[in-house]
Amino acid sequence: MRLRPKTNNDGEGNIFWITMTDLMTALVLVFIVLFFYAYLTSYYEKVQRDMAQTQATEALQETLKEQNIDAQVDPSGVVKIQDLELFNLNSYELSDKGRQYLSKFAPAYLNSLFSNEYMNKHLDKIIIQGHTDSQTFKGKFSDDEQYMKNMDLSLKRAYEVANYMTNTPYNKANGNKLRKMIIVEGASFSNPVLINGKEDYNKSRRVELKLVMKNK
Numbered sequence: 001m002r003l004r005p006k007t008n009n010d011g012e013g014n015i016f017w018i019t020m021t022d023l024m025t026a027l028v029l030v031f032i033v034l035f036f037y038a039y040l041t042s043y044y045e046k047v048q049r050d051m052a053q054t055q056a057t058e059a060l061q062e063t064l065k066e067q068n069i070d071a072q073v074d075p076s077g078v079v080k081i082q083d084l085e086l087f088n089l090n091s092y093e094l095s096d097k098g099r100q101y102l103s104k105f106a107p108a109y110l111n112s113l114f115s116n117e118y119m120n121k122h123l124d125k126i127i128i129q130g131h132t133d134s135q136t137f138k139g140k141f142s143d144d145e146q147y148m149k150n151m152d153l154s155l156k157r158a159y160e161v162a163n164y165m166t167n168t169p170y171n172k173a174n175g176n177k178l179r180k181m182i183i184v185e186g187a188s189f190s191n192p193v194l195i196n197g198k199e200d201y202n203k204s205r206r207v208e209l210k211l212v213m214k215n216k
Contacts, residue, residue: 053077053213056116063112069105079109081161082193082206089205090137092156094164106165109209114174125212127183128165130158133204134189147188155186161207 057077064071072080086098094102113119113126132150141149162184170178193203 053118053122056113056119059116060109060112063108064105067104067108069101069108071105071109077211079209080206081105081208082203086161086207087157087205089135090153092153092160094160099164102161102164103168106168107170110165110168110170110174110178113211114171114177119211122213123181123211124214125183126178126181127185127208127210127212128158128162129185129187129208129210130154130156130161131187131191131204131206131208132157132189133201134192134199135201151186151188153186154188155184158184158186158207 054075057073057075060077060079061073064073070084072082074080081101084098084101085095086101087093088095113123130153132154134150136146137149162182166175166178166182189204192199193206194200195203
């Protein structure tokens, strides 16, 4: 009679693999828990940031309203200055009416931003962006030349607004911070304001102030 070689019991041989399977399952569960924890934490922080920014925007709207300053503020904090005759047609020099408006608007706008705890901590850039209407300059210019002439005009308008704003009597304790934030841009007539499918030239000639927040 041939003897069968002695081997480990099958049950005992599987103990190691059962243990490894349990370990891998546990590790997967740990990773899943950590993933969802990180996701929920990130989501919660985003919700908190969005709420704080919304509150800051609402505070800005209230400040402008209290001081009877006409400006359109959207939920993201973009302020549109339009329909106020800041500039004459084809000109980048501020009109008298434009100077009077900015003399009221700029201090209220800047002081509201810097006095808000969230904005004061998280605001990274203030982009002042000029826009023109799509009316063409007199003379024989190609479409590209017309666009770039309006680009130059929109950029100069944004600069004039930025220059005038920084010289208004806002709280100068924030001057150094403000100087590091301001960016001037021109957009030509790339984003006209349309009313019932037709461009509103007065509304297209505008300056927008956009807030850029820090990543963290």
